[in-house]
Amino acid sequence: MAKENTQNLIETSDYIGHHLVNLTFGWCEKTSSWGFANHQQELFKGLDSACKVSEMGFWSFHLDTIFMSILLGAVVFGFFGLVNRAAKKGVPGKLQNFAEFVHEFIASAVNSGYHGTSKIVGPLAFASCLWIISWNLMDLLPVEMASFFGHFGGGFNYFKILPTADLNAPLALAIVVMILVTYYSVKTHGAGGFLKELFIVPLGPLEFISYVSKHVALALRLYGNLFAGEMIFILIAIMFGQFAMSFSQTLWFLPGLILNLSWALFHILIVALQAYIFMMLTIAYLNLASTKH
Amino acid sequence: MNINATFFAELLAFCIFVFITYRYIWPSMENLLEDRRKEISDGLEAASQSQRKLEEANKESATILDGAKAEASSLINQANSRADQIVDEAKEQAVEEAKKIKLSAEADIEQSANKAKDGLRDEVAALVIAGAQKILDKEINAKANKDIIDSLIKKI
Numbered sequence: 001m002a003k004e005n006t007q008n009l010i011e012t013s014d015y016i017g018h019h020l021v022n023l024t025f026g027w028c029e030k031t032s033s034w035g036f037a038n039h040q041q042e043l044f045k046g047l048d049s050a051c052k053v054s055e056m057g058f059w060s061f062h063l064d065t066i067f068m069s070i071l072l073g074a075v076v077f078g079f080f081g082l083v084n085r086a087a088k089k090g091v092p093g094k095l096q097n098f099a100e101f102v103h104e105f106i107a108s109a110v111n112s113g114y115h116g117t118s119k120i121v122g123p124l125a126f127a128s129c130l131w132i133i134s135w136n137l138m139d140l141l142p143v144e145m146a147s148f149f150g151h152f153g154g155g156f157n158y159f160k161i162l163p164t165a166d167l168n169a170p171l172a173l174a175i176v177v178m179i180l181v182t183y184y185s186v187k188t189h190g191a192g193g194f195l196k197e198l199f200i201v202p203l204g205p206l207e208f209i210s211y212v213s214k215h216v217a218l219a220l221r222l223y224g225n226l227f228a229g230e231m232i233f234i235l236i237a238i239m240f241g242q243f244a245m246s247f248s249q250t251l252w253f254l255p256g257l258i259l260n261l262s263w264a265l266f267h268i269l270i271v272a273l274q275a276y277i278f279m280m281l282t283i284a285y286l287n288l289a290s291t292k293h
Numbered sequence: 294m295n296i297n298a299t300f301f302a303e304l305l306a307f308c309i310f311v312f313i314t315y316r317y318i319w320p321s322m323e324n325l326l327e328d329r330r331k332e333i334s335d336g337l338e339a340a341s342q343s344q345r346k347l348e349e350a351n352k353e354s355a356t357i358l359d360g361a362k363a364e365a366s367s368l369i370n371q372a373n374s375r376a377d378q379i380v381d382e383a384k385e386q387a388v389e390e391a392k393k394i395k396l397s398a399e400a401d402i403e404q405s406a407n408k409a410k411d412g413l414r415d416e417v418a419a420l421v422i423a424g425a426q427k428i429l430d431k432e433i434n435a436k437a438n439k440d441i442i443d444s445l446i447k448k449i
Contacts, residue, residue, distance in 0.1 A: 022299075026297065026298070053295075054295075056297070057297075058296075058297050058298060059297070059298050060297045060298060060299075061297070061298050061299050061302060062297070062299040065299055065303070066299060066302045066303070066306070069303060069306060070306050073306060073310045077310055077313050077314065077318065080314075080318045081313065081317050081318055084317070084318055084321045084322050084325070085317075085321070087321070087322070087325050089325060089328050089329055089332060099322065100322065100325075100326065103319075103322045103323075103326070104326065107323070107326075119315075120311070120315060122319050122323075123311055123314040123315035123318070123319040124311055124314075124315075126314050126318065126319055127307070127310045127311045127313075127314040128307075128311075131307070131310060163303075166299065167295075167296060168296060168297065168299035168300040168302075168303055169299070169303045171296065171300060171303075172300050172301075172303035172304040172306075172307055173303075173307055175300075175304060176304065176307055176308065176311070
């Protein structure tokens with residue numbers, strides 16, 4: 001009995017680990033070559049000698065994150081690009097109506113929150129909001145789906161379809177925002193004024209700490225919310241998946257389904273809300289940076 | 294939670310998508326919406342203008358109608374008075390004509406009466422002469438008595 005429990009625990013942690021590891025391609029110190037991490041690609045057997053994901057250094061790429069984010073971006077921005085290209089001034093069609101609705105929603109947020117003159121804020125808010133929403137929506141797909149298709153379809157044992165749950169992606173967005181905030185701060189207050197504000201007036205270097213942390217928090221807030229949501233989906237899957245292992249208890253499938261569905265419905269809120277929060281904070285930070293105070 | 298080179302890939306991708314939005318998506322939609330806003334406000338302006346024009350035209354047509362009505366009624370009045378005048382004139386003319394006819398009829402009557410008197414006088418004279426001739430056939434000279442007879446005739 002005790003042994004069985006240990007076995008279960010190992011399986012559980014394996015399962016969670018499986019769902020939290022990205023498909024990684026990078027530089028392996030041990031073999032001095034570029035390649036997939038250990039056990040990640042069944043198509044290339046004999047990679048036991050390859051590095052584990054944790055052994056790879058900074059120069060590795062999460063191919064799943066990159067692929068999914070660019071694919072989603074291409075779909076979303078391709079859609080808006082095509083609709084805008086075909087848009088006409090007269091009575092709009094349904095797709096155009098949708099595109100106009102989204103545009104006006106974001107434009108009104110920008111107009112009410114940003115009082116500077118920069119032309120980049122609107123597009124930045126638009127791009128970040130829609131890209132993040134498209135990422136977050138991937139969280140609503142069943143947790144097993146990507147692994148299932150990856151494993152049996154392409155031989156990829158590890159494939160995470162949710163780019164937001166990989167800190168690299170939200171952090172990249174936040175850093176772009178930080179660079180723009182710094183640029184407009186320097187432009188508005190001058191380099192000296194900006195540095196003075198950061199380190200001297202009024203509370204010494206505290207302002208600098210807040211400056212860095214608010215941008216890191218911008219990334220971590222988004223990452224944390226979506227990562228936690230994904231985690232709960234995984235836990236629900238484990239809880240009822242394990243019970244259902246024994247055939248006589250297949251009925252556990254049903255409460256699992258209900259719980260999964262209710263969490264997914266609740267999660268829709270988080271999906272949109274986090275994207276909205278990211279956009280509004282971006283606008284607010286840029287507004288602070290480009291107005292004198 | 295491991296930060297690695299994926300970060301740079303995402304950074305680059307984000308910059309590219311922001312640029313695409315900045316270049317192709319955002320301004321075209323802004324222009325479109327601005328154009329539509331302008332078109333709608335133009336349309337509303339045109340509508341109110343034409344409303345004004347319509348009111349003006351209504352007013353103008355009402356005045357024209359009033360003028361026409363006034364003109365028509367004055368024409369009718371004129372026609373009525375003219376007709377009265379014509380009737381009066383005709384009456385006068387008829388009366389005059391009737392007088393004239395009466396006068397000429399009277400003259401005719403007098404003339405024919407005179408004629409008839411003359412005829413009768415001649416006939417009576419002839420009869421008198423014939424009777425007197427018959428009476429005085431033997432002794433009275435027709436020529437000697439002619440003066441007497443003529444003066445008789447004249448007296449009749």
